[in-house]
Amino acid sequence: MNRAPRQMKLGAFLMATGHHVAAWRHPDVPADAGLSFAHYKHLAKVAEAAKFDALFIADSVAAATGDGANRMARSDHFEPLTLVSALSAVTERIGLIVTATTSYNEPYHIARKFASLDHLSGGRAGWNLVTSDAAAEALNFGRDEHIDHAQRYRRAREFHQVVTGLWDSWQDDAFIRDKASGQYYDPSRLHVLDHKGEHFQVKGPLNVARSPQGQPVVVQAGSSEAGRRLAAQTAEVVFTAQASLSAAQAFYRDLKSRAGAFHRDPDDLKIMPGMFVVVGDTEAQAQEKFESFQDLVQPEVGVALLERMLGNFDLSGYPLDQPLPELPLTQSGQQSRQALLTQLSRNEQLTLAQLGRRIAGGRGHFSVIGTATQIADHWQEWFEQGAADGFNVLVPHLPGGLEDVANKVIPELQRRGLFRQDYSGTTLREHLGLKRPANRLFPVTER
Structure with missing residues (x-):
């Protein structure tokens, strides 16, 4: 049986004015982008027209303050779940991946919100599971100091266990809504989680029906030893920063091997390093564009x-x-x-x-400054040489940087047969080639 050729997965990593820390000062960038829905709507439309797998939006639950912070556009922006809920109404296919911390949230809240987003969007939700790395967040949640690294990951592992258990509260066909009999749901298709653990005590069930994808896609962004262990056990997509091809290849081999050790199919774990790109018609023009941002730092x-x-x-x-x-x-x-x-x-x-x-641009992510052909060459090399299943794309400024990728790099990838011409499915899982998970809390039976 002939299998379809492997194709890249691409996320559009949106950060208000762009990833370059000085982008907001550039004349081509709206300085108030962080609180402009029209801006984000335009970005979503551009990314969806280019057939990106997903939008990816990071978050922090503390304002950026202190020395130098008053000169960055990092202190005011939409709460991302609220934002993508609105974007779900003006898009049709593109996935919606949002960061939510396990350090300063409760599992029931997260399970409910992402299940709701999956219903609202018709199966396009993804949860980027992170442990907070901004120490200032602790002060907003009744703590005098941040949770230490090891404890954050222990909490995250249990948090994931509770959230995914809550997502399986109901079998797919539990809500029969039979007006004639007066029965709204079938009690035999309900599971009460009744979780009691080190960090959480959660009775359940979730008050949202099982979602279109079965469960929203789980993304994880840690690359430390603790982060890799968590990703191998829990993640379906891993976002990572790798500074070279060889480092990315080593990370890729390690994560795929760890997934296998947990009896998971390595192909059920998609690894998408960040790539910071600046696109020009010539390499010199791309470098000149990049320097125009560097000069503002x-x-x-x-x-x-x-x-x-x-x-x-x-x-x-x-x-x-x-x-x-x-x-x-x-x-x-x-x-x-x-x-x-x-x-x-x-x-x-x-x-x-x-x-x-x-x-100042890529924050340590691999950077490619050049023509669409040069950028596609780098992506193809990483993709075909065992370093990536795709990429989370960072651009210096918005909307221009994303438009450059959509109008110049994506067509080059399509010409090479490395990226889709159109969506073949409707859900984020279908875009990424991930299976819809069975409900683990109910045996498979004939009815």
Whole structure:
């Protein structure tokens, strides 16, 4: 039997004004984009017309404040579940992946909201499961300090267990809604979770019927040892930052192998590294475009971004013209990103100010600055050489950067047979080639 050729999965990672930290200052970018529904509606339409698998929207439950934060467009933006619920009404096919932290939420809330989104969108919801890496979030939820790294992941594993259990509260055909008999649902098709664990006590059931996808797609974004263990057990898509092809290949092999160790089909785990791209008609034009954003980076802004990405360290006392200081392993931030940026600083012998400027666009994600052909070459190499099943695409500015990818890079991928010409399904699972999960709480029986 001939199998269809393998094709890339692509997510459009939207960040208000764009991923470059200084993008909001550029004349082509609306500075108030974070609270403009018209802006996001346009982006969603562009991405859907280009046949992206999904929109991907990150989140933080704390405003960016402190030194340098007042010079970033990172402090006011929509709550993303609310945003994509609205976007579900103006789109038809594109998936809607949203970040929600397990550190400062409750499982019942998350299960209910994402099941509702899956119904509203006709089966296009995805939950990016994260453990909070912004220490300031703790202060908004009755804590004096952030939950440490190991405990965050223990909580996340149990959180996932509860959420997925709640999603299986009802069998697919539980709600018969028979007006003649007066029976609204079949009690034999209901499961009460009654979970009691280390972090949560949740009775259930969920007050939302089982959703169109069975369960929303679960995405995970950690690349530390704890993050990899969690992803291998729970994730269906993994978003990761990898600085080179060889590093991405090693990560890909490791995650696929770990999935197999948990008796999972490795193909049921899609690995989508971030790719920061700047598109030009020529390489020189692309580089000139990128430099127009780099020229807007103020030193204190680069260092403020660096403080956050390294794991919530205060770098204000260190000279900008000296190398990155030795820092202890972060317990409040992303350990994998700390390791990546530390290695980047050493490999390129960067000063603190240079490192801040270096990550102003992609924050450590692999960057390609060039023509559509050059970008497609890189993506094809990673895709065909065992480094990725697809990519989460980061662009410097919005909407222009996304329009460049949609109008120039996507057609090049389509010409090479690497990306779809049109959607063949209606749900996010169908786009990604993921199976609809059976309800684990009910045996399969003939009725």
